[in-house]
Amino acid sequence: MSFAEDDKRNLVGLPYSLSTPVLYYNKTMLSKYGVDPQTLSTWEGVSAAAKKIKEASGNYGLYIQEPGDTWAQQSLILSNGGSIEKKVKHLLLVQRV
Numbered sequence: 900m901s902f903a904e905d906d907k908r909n910l911v912g913l914p915y916s917l918s919t920p921v922l923y924y925n926k927t928m929l930s931k932y933g934v935d936p937q938t939l940s941t942w943e944g945v946s947a948a949a950k951k952i953k954e955a956s957g958n959y960g961l962y963i964q965e966p967g968d969t970w971a972q973q974s975l976i977l978s979n980g981g982s983i984e985k986k987v988k989h990l991l992l993v994q995r996v
Contacts, residue, residue, distance in 0.1 A: 918971070920971050922939065922945070924936060924939060928952065929948070932948075932951055932952045932955050932956065932960075933951070934948040934951060934952065942975075942979070945961060946961075948960055948961075949961035963975075
């Protein structure tokens with residue numbers, strides 16, 4: 900558990916889970932719409948590819964699964980300037996351009 904220790908080996912946190920989120924992509928679709936898979940190494944690249952596919956095809960260029968445990972989505976929202984609202988009946992996500 901060295902990832903939860905400081906430089907003096909004191910326990911500074913106890914993670915409740917570990918995971919490695921992955922991004923799967925459709926090579927055929929990327930090729931069809933002229934997207935280089937190497938550009939998907941950043942969220943800016945993923946966003947640009949998704950917009951390009953959406954504009955060219957009318958279909959969404961990115962799908963993010965929404966499981967019951969939303970920690971991965973929460974990190975995406977918060978790291979991109981969004982916020983989490985509590986006690987709402989409906990949630991609308993708006994992309995800032």
